[in-house]
Amino acid sequence: MKTCPVCGNRMEDSQHLCPDCGADYVEAVVNDIASGAGADSRLMLASLEEGLAGLDAVPLPALGDTARKMLPALCAAALVFCLLAGVATGANIFYLLAAVALVPLAVSLLARMQGKLRLSAGEVVVRAAARVFAEDAASVRERFAGDAEVLARLDAMQLRLDDALARQASAHAQNRRKVTVIAAVVLICCSAGAGALAVRNHAARKAQAAYAAQPEWVRLRDSYADAAGDDEYAGKDLRIAVVRAMLADGQGAAAEEPEAAPLVGDKNLINESTIIGKQEKYEASNITIHNNITEDHSHTxxxxxxxxxxxxxxxxxxxxxxxxxxxxxxxxxxxxxxxxxxxxxxxxxxxxxxxxxxxxxxxxxxxxxxxxxxxxxxxxxxxxxxxxxxxxxKPAGKSAELTSVQRAELEAAVSRLITATEPEPAQKSLEALTVLHENSSNYEAGYWYFLARAVVCPEESVKAYEEELTDDYWQRFWGFLSYCNTGSPKGGAAVDRLRSVFGQREDDIRLAEAVYYLARGFDAFETSMLERAGELASSVRREYLSKPLISVYDTLQRLVRENIRLEEKYTPMETFVLVDVFRAGKYIEYLCVEQARKEQEAREAEARREQEAREAEAKLERERQTAEQALRRKQAEMSADRSKRMEQEMARLGGAKPAATQQADSKAFAGYETVVPGTKKRNWGKTILIVVVCLIALIGLLFLIPAPESLQ
Known part of the structure; x- marks a missing residue:
């Protein structure tokens, strides 16, 4: 037994963690040794203050840094605007611009989902300093929890760090307002251009709709005018179509006016001619067209x-x-x-x-x-x-009802079969089921008879299965199990034959196929077969199964859901199905052997851990004195180092200040050897000029989109 240095409770020699407080014994012993020497809080506080000395020189975020943070929102606004403008104007360029805006939007959203932050150089430095300060301050607070002065100085340094973070956030807020104003101006200008284009396209569509509402003969007349040109003899068929359309529209009088002569033609152009198409005969005399329809009755x-x-x-x-x-x-x-x-x-x-x-x-x-x-x-x-x-x-007929004596015999035979552990009880059960099957045509009796034959005497079952010409449903259903019990590879063919003969019993056949996969998988420990059986079991519908197969289905579902666990309890029926139907006996024996092996390994591992714990305890006692001596030497070294650093700090503060050139872009962040990026002067005039030129080009491009043909 040993004593925990943290809570003082007794603990076993083999235990490394205290059961009461959860402290690590070795770490607690070392900390207990180190706590006696004490530590200098001034040195730690001076180091922390030195680490925060360069926060005032950290550059604030530029306008571009804020714009990168707002990139998803800007791209989303551009995408929505382009889609709306495309719908309103019908111009494909807006859809192209929407696709272009979608690319940076998707990239930025993907980066945000991956946890990537778009931070400026100043934010990176401030956040890194905050993280390091939080770790160091937590250690100091824990070590000097009772020292009010130390805690007050830590609070002051925390306020200083918070102020640096607030400056970064304030700069981002100011830049965000500027970016918002610029984006609003660009959006207003683009909206004006898109609106003008939408109005122009709307007028074009309105004119086109008005032209489409004209009578058909007007459109045909225009087509004829375009096709004929200066040739008065051209477009004879088209002129006829114009005249027919005018007559259909009630414009017969207008067609005979002199102005319509170029459309209709004179007597010399269309004198009584015959136009034949399909089974219609057209006779044209000047401007009058007659249609005589004839039918061919040559076929009876x-x-x-x-x-x-x-x-x-x-x-x-x-x-x-x-x-x-x-x-x-x-x-x-x-x-x-x-x-x-x-x-x-x-x-x-x-x-x-x-x-x-x-x-x-x-x-x-x-x-x-x-x-x-x-x-x-x-x-x-x-x-x-x-x-x-x-x-x-076709089934042999309706299942006959069993008498009370036959029902009792059937239940007794089934009970002996599912609980039999020796061949003799199983053989007697088969004999009883044989008598019931031969003397009655009961459905359930046939089920248990052929199942018992496949389990107890599979060779005879296979022989009868292959020699008999007529098909019995349960004989065909359990045919694959007989082959599996004899080690024959014909089980799959038996399942296929069952499907070809009794394909209408879909769920029964699925269950038979799943049981066949289980039997194959447990026989040869084939994981692929077991996985296929599990997939197939989910497609079997319990309500459509034959009633005797319900127990097999329930056992299959429990097997898929829980697997085989030696600590679980199974009913005699479930045990019979698992061992004799699913052929999982070999797998259960394997589980028993594995469980015994794991228990033996656990006992051996526990013995090794106890031996190692005793050896570690003895080693710890030997190292205790060595640790105390090393700690004393370390305290002396730390004291000398603190004195030297204090002298250097006093000399630096009291001496000449560094030149202004030392505050360059590559200066180190005080206390953490972190390079602080300098503030670059950006030529914002050039950037604004480029944006204005691009905006003017975009608006001009909107007005260069051609109008529909109807307005040209």
């Missing part, structure tokens, strides 16, 4: 017997089976009959399949009869296979 039409639509006779065919006229698209060339006859043949064959296969499984003799009937009805092989597959996929 009939009604299709399949679709009921009227079609041309040459687009139809007579069905040899029923003798009716049908469209070519409804005629089956392979069987030489119409679709109605084809559908009747399929229904007849489907009824024959039901009668033939209703007595039992599909054997060779039955298959021969089905082939002969399909040949007679001219049913192709693909259609025959589809009908047979649909018949085999």
């Amino acid at each position: 039409t009939i009604v299709c017997a399949v679709s009921g639509k009227r079609i041309y006779l040459d687009h139809s065919v007579v069905c040899p089976k029923c003798g009716k006229q049908v469209a070519l698209e409804y005629y089956v060339e392979a069987s030489k009959r119409c679709e109605n006859c084809e559908q009747q043949a399929r229904e007849e064959y489907r009824a024959f399949v039901v009668r033939t296969t209703g007595a039992g499984p599909l054997d060779a003799a039955c298959k021969q009869q089905l082939d002969a009937e399909a040949q007679r009805l001219r049913i192709d092989a693909a259609t025959q296979a589809s009908i047979l597959r649909a018949r085999q996929q």
Whole structure:
């Protein structure tokens, strides 16, 4: 046991931190040794004051520094203005300027999101000094917490530092007002130019709309005038279109006036001629146009017997089976009959399949009869296979209800199966389930029978799965588990066959695929399989699952949510599903071995820590005396150094002042060896001149944008 130097409580030898106060034992011992020697507060305060001596010479932020800070707001204002001006004027240059303004806005916002600050040179120096002062002052306050004079001097230095920060902020505020005024002037000028352009474009659009409201013959007349030029014989078709538009608009009298002669033409230009297009005949005599429409009835039409639509006779065919006229698209060339006859043949064959296969499984003799009937009805092989597959996929019938005795036998067999730890109880459970399955067609009994066969005797289950021709749903569902238990790689093919045969049970098949991935993953410790199982489990819908699969689904969801934890408690059903269905037994054994190994390593590490703590305690006691001697020597050195620095400070303050040239741009910041950037004199007249020239050029560019064609 040892005593904490901070709170005085007893603590174990192996502990490094005090359980009561949380102090580090070694650091506390060294501090306890150092606290006896004391420290000189005057030297520390003088060092801090020296560090703040150069704050008055720090340059204030320039106008450009403030503008860099306001860059996001300025770019955002420019972006909004350009977008509004673009919408109002319709000029693409504003959208181009908006894109240009968006670039610095995005760059500045990204820099701000990354925590980058746009500080001036003076702000960098002041903030650096404030940070260093805060660290040093905190140490001094902690060491001399009871000395009022020391605390008062620290407060005075803090006020001085705050005043330097306030000067920087005040300079930024003044510069911000200047930048705001300049931006407002630029915005007003640009708004005036954009407004003038918007008014001009609005007038152009208004004139264009007024022209668009004119009658069609007026626009056609203008088009004719542009196209014809000085050639009076040109544009004959266009002139006819003008006359027709005038007549349609009720301008017949105006069309016969002498002023309309250039548009219509004289008798020599359009005398009774014939214009034929599509199936319309136009006769033109001077300015009168006659339209006689004729129709071609050269094709005879009939009604299709399949679709009921009227079609041309040459687009139809007579069905040899029923003798009716049908469209070519409804005629089956392979069987030489119409679709109605084809559908009747399929229904007849489907009824024959039901009668033939209703007595039992599909054997060779039955298959021969089905082939002969399909040949007679001219049913192709693909259609025959589809009908047979649909018949085999159809459930055997409605599940029969179990009697009370059968229900008790089923529950007892299931209980023995899920709690069996030896082969004998599991075999007896399978025998009981076999009797129930053979004597009843109950849905749940079939589920447990095929599941028990896949778990207890997987070789026989695989053999029966591959030899039987008819499909039982639960036999196909648990087929992959039989292959997994025998170590065969055909489990994936069994899942694919289940999907192809019973594809309508979508959620059951997803659950089977997820269980197959789990079994593969736990067998070979394949992480990719386990991840795929977890992804697939999220797509399974519990309400659409078959009722016996609910327990498997719930266990799967708990496995995905919590993984397998040895400290958790699982029900017998969950344990059975995890070990025998998900095949996680090997993984559970691995977890047990890993847990035992980690516990052994923890015990060994604890023993090593106790040994190291005892050795550290002995070493600390040896170093205690060495530390005391070193501390005494250090105190003597610090005392000599403080005396020397005091003499130098007194000589510097009492001697000649440094020349003015020493206050140059590269002078060191007092106390911290920090270079203070000097204040550069900027030629603001040149900058303002450049801004004015750019503004005038921008306004002139706005007025150089051409107006629409309607105003030219």
